[in-house]
Amino acid sequence: MESSTCPHGFSACSSRFFFFALNIQLSAKDSEILPPPGAPLPAAARTELEAGVKALGDDLATLRTELSAKPDRQALLPDIEIFHNAVRFALEDNLFYENAKSKKIDDVEHAKKLLQLGSARAKDLRAGLMPWLLQTGPVVRGYRSKLDGTAIPYGIVVPESFAKETLRPRRLDIWLHGRDDTLSELKFVYGRLAGKSEFLPADTFVLHPYGRYCNSYKIGGEMDVLEALAHAQTQYKIDPARIVMRGFSMGGAGAWHLGARYADKWVAVNPGAGFVDVANYQHIDEKDIHYPPYERKLWHWFDALGIAPNLLNTTLVAYSGEIDAQKAGADLMEKALAAEGAKMTHIIGPNTGHKYEPGAQKKVAELVDQAATTGRDPLPKEVRLVTYTLKQDTMKWVRLDALEAHWERASIVASRNDSFSDFSVETKNVAAFEFNFAGTKAKLPATVTLSIDGQQVVATPAQNGLSFVRNSVKKWEQGTLGEGLHKRHDLQGPIDDAFMSAFILVRPTGKALNTASGKFGNDEFEHARSSWRKQMRGEPVVKNDTEISVDDMKDHNLILFGDSSSNALIGKVLPQLPLKWTTASFELKGKTYDAAQFAPVLIFPNPLAPGHYIVLNSGFTFADVRGSNAQQTPKASRLGCD
Numbered sequence: 001m002e003s004s005t006c007p008h009g010f011s012a013c014s015s016r017f018f019f020f021a022l023n024i025q026l027s028a029k030d031s032e033i034l035p036p037p038g039a040p041l042p043a044a045a046r047t048e049l050e051a052g053v054k055a056l057g058d059d060l061a062t063l064r065t066e067l068s069a070k071p072d073r074q075a076l077l078p079d080i081e082i083f084h085n086a087v088r089f090a091l092e093d094n095l096f097y098e099n100a101k102s103k104k105i106d107d108v109e110h111a112k113k114l115l116q117l118g119s120a121r122a123k124d125l126r127a128g129l130m131p132w133l134l135q136t137g138p139v140v141r142g143y144r145s146k147l148d149g150t151a152i153p154y155g156i157v158v159p160e161s162f163a164k165e166t167l168r169p170r171r172l173d174i175w176l177h178g179r180d181d182t183l184s185e186l187k188f189v190y191g192r193l194a195g196k197s198e199f200l201p202a203d204t205f206v207l208h209p210y211g212r213y214c215n216s217y218k219i220g221g222e223m224d225v226l227e228a229l230a231h232a233q234t235q236y237k238i239d240p241a242r243i244v245m246r247g248f249s250m251g252g253a254g255a256w257h258l259g260a261r262y263a264d265k266w267v268a269v270n271p272g273a274g275f276v277d278v279a280n281y282q283h284i285d286e287k288d289i290h291y292p293p294y295e296r297k298l299w300h301w302f303d304a305l306g307i308a309p310n311l312l313n314t315t316l317v318a319y320s321g322e323i324d325a326q327k328a329g330a331d332l333m334e335k336a337l338a339a340e341g342a343k344m345t346h347i348i349g350p351n352t353g354h355k356y357e358p359g360a361q362k363k364v365a366e367l368v369d370q371a372a373t374t375g376r377d378p379l380p381k382e383v384r385l386v387t388y389t390l391k392q393d394t395m396k397w398v399r400l401d402a403l404e405a406h407w408e409r410a411s412i413v414a415s416r417n418d419s420f421s422d423f424s425v426e427t428k429n430v431a432a433f434e435f436n437f438a439g440t441k442a443k444l445p446a447t448v449t450l451s452i453d454g455q456q457v458v459a460t461p462a463q464n465g466l467s468f469v470r471n472s473v474k475k476w477e478q479g480t481l482g483e484g485l486h487k488r489h490d491l492q493g494p495i496d497d498a499f500m501s502a503f504i505l506v507r508p509t510g511k512a513l514n515t516a517s518g519k520f521g522n523d524e525f526e527h528a529r530s531s532w533r534k535q536m537r538g539e540p541v542v543k544n545d546t547e548i549s550v551d552d553m554k555d556h557n558l559i560l561f562g563d564s565s566s567n568a569l570i571g572k573v574l575p576q577l578p579l580k581w582t583t584a585s586f587e588l589k590g591k592t593y594d595a596a597q598f599a600p601v602l603i604f605p606n607p608l609a610p611g612h613y614i615v616l617n618s619g620f621t622f623a624d625v626r627g628s629n630a631q632q633t634p635k636a637s638r639l640g641c642d
Contacts, residue, residue: 011387022096034522034535035213036181038090038107039098042496045108049087052115059122066126074124078142079132081151083118086185089537094608095184110190114298133235136160138195143231146502147223150538153185154228155192155208157200158236164340169239171372172205176247176254179214179629185537198248198356199365201372207232213537216629218255218302219485219620223383225258241375246270249354250629256304256333260311264396268315268371270364273326274359276333277305281630290528297636298494299405300388301419306409313395315371317345319364321352367483379442382415390492394591397440402432406492423450432481433465454475485605492528494634495603498557498613502590503539505529506548506569508562514596521562521599521617528559528619533622545569553609561597573614576607 039047039181042305060080067074076353085451087428090096096107124130125391130138136158142151159170159182175197177183178354188210195205215221232238245266248257259269275281278299300306311333318334321325327348334344349357356364378396386405393400412427415420422443427433437444437452443462451457452468458476467480485494490501507525512518541556545568548558564571564581579602580587599617605615621635 006553018406020354022635027578030401034181035093035184036096037094038096039105040217041091041094041596045105045418049108049111049115050092052112055447056115056118057088058124058432059119060084061443061460063122063126073125073128073130073577076130076133078116078144078151080118080121080125080142080432082140082142082153082185082189083114086114086153086189087149087497090184090186091427093184093534094306095182095186097182097184097187103418107184107186107190111145111186114186114189130428134163134166135164136465138193139187141231141235143258145227145228147499148219148503148532148538150408152212152224152227152538153189153210154193154224154232155188155300155528156232156236157195157206157476159203159205159207160418161203162236164240166239169237170203170205170230171172171201171242171244172207172229172236172238173199173246174202174209174225175199176209176211176217176225176245176251176258178249178251179216181214182300183214185210195385199246199368199615201365203371204372205232205236210537211254213535214250214629215304215391215535216250217258217306218536218622218632219496219499220532221254222258225254226262239375240433241378242267242372243376244268244372246272246368248356249273252326253304253329253629256329259314260304260307260528261315261392263310263313264394266314266535267374267376268368269311269557270317270319270368271330272319272326272356272364273321274329275326275630276329280305281329282628287578295633295635297388299393300407300409301494302633305332305336306388308333308386308391309340309386309411310395312340312342312384312444313380315345317347317364317371319347319349319356319360319366321357323351324349324354326354348534372567379437379440381417382413383411385412390487390489391497393489397435397437397442399436400430400432400435402430402469402486404429404431404470406487418444421445421448425450427453427487430470432469434480436465436466437492438464438511440464443481491611493603495615495618496620496622496623496634497599498559498603498615499531499532499536500532501557502555503557503559504543504548504565505546505551505619506560507542507557508545508560508566508570509544510566510568513568515565517563517599518566521566524617524619525561527623528561531619536620553606553612555612555614556614558606559619562617563595566629567615570616573607577604 018445082233095532096105099106114343139156139158141152141156142153145152149277192208200206207228209225211217211221212224234311243266245259255269256276259266259359308410319329320330330346336347337344349360349362380396381397383398385398398412398414408429411424412430412433415424444464448461449457450459450465455476457476468476469479469481471477505528508521529540532538560570562570564574572583579600585592587598588600601617601638603613603615605611625631
């Protein structure tokens, strides 16, 4: 990433990993609260619900002990914890909302029902009876997230045919919900008990992820979709060749983004409305709003528009209301695909605003059903992949291992013949790639010929795959990247990426270099913890710097707060970071900063645990974004940069 400079002494990230020098007087500023505060809860209702939460919590604690030798049943505890958390979080975070029409707090009665359901499931689990596992119709399930260990809910509509044939693989549709700022766990779980679905195809599971609230399926929200799907696949027989991605409004934006990013997972992608990028949806250039160039580049992480060609790897059926302002997003995608020589299927609801028109909805259902009946091709003859980051590195049997320039458009188009002996490859901004046919029905011959960007290459497959890298004179040759420090998948940044796999917030316990630095580290720690709870609806794992074990480092990204004196782990890794830090100052990227006025913020591979990150002094970076979900992209602005 190119270097630039911000106000307040904030120097931008390097070309390899992300480093900042931050004015420590400009940190951890809370603004408008999301989710919004609920209505005051009557004292009697609060007392009753708190007692119910305590009783269910005590029962869960006893169950964990009783089932310690029965891992299969213990693994079902999240199916109960979701009811407990739904009410507990609502009480702790003041998320009981008044009914706009009746002016009553209906959530109180809903909470009582969820506690009853949780207690009933606990009783059944203790007895070895798990009726919800075979239940048809709307079911609420839970899984334990690998990110933070929180039990996260999801809804699933189980087809009636499941009762007679539980082991037959079936189609599954994922439906991403729209924006609702009051969508607490309580509201979501209670709502999913009713099981309403925009589409309900015959003999099909319909998965409704919570998305960890309303973050447009980014960071924790993105991982929730993938984790909920993975959990459902362990609980029900799902045909992996017939999984559909769909949603509407904010859910449509999620379907565009996740549909394009993981196009090889879906037999069809069906976005309804929804934005596809930041700049156009927010009219950024028209408003002449200044955003730092590095921040604008990072919009590509979640913008579907820039990676529209990926949708050519699946079946795309887009929907828009004719007079819906969000139709503009689909129009942009249609134009982008036309530039690739493809015509997008775009069903329009005549004279319709921000909703599905019945006739158009029927047509959409027919087209998606046709694609699902055909099934997904795991070994297509041609694969296209467009990306701006190695976070998005794979499509079908193609994987990018290195880019020439990060956060610039990179692409590969690869095609093969029937016998897998001849390949044609065209790349742009790619430094290394591989073809991987392991675990498929394909078997590569002893020798393979390729045309790569017009260069003829003869290669010998290894482990049913092929790897290529540009050499020092920019010619392609068979081989892989060498060892050393360079960006690679899941070690490419930016800071927010550290929160898309297991992480620990590490609290400083020592004496800080100075008073300002100590306050800054503590404030940033508390802000990171509270922001994750508010906007990603989880309880992050927190440990003191003196408590981190070798296993912790082996299995987690470490989010370190404080300075080289207050946080023992920062002091331990400091000699292996591109950073010099003393009591008086620190040096970063060739510049020296006063340690009493500035602090470094960075993400870097953990020198003590290869394969994982360390982050200094930052939670996920769009924690304070308000307004449009489109603006929930990696930021430096929360930390005092314009």
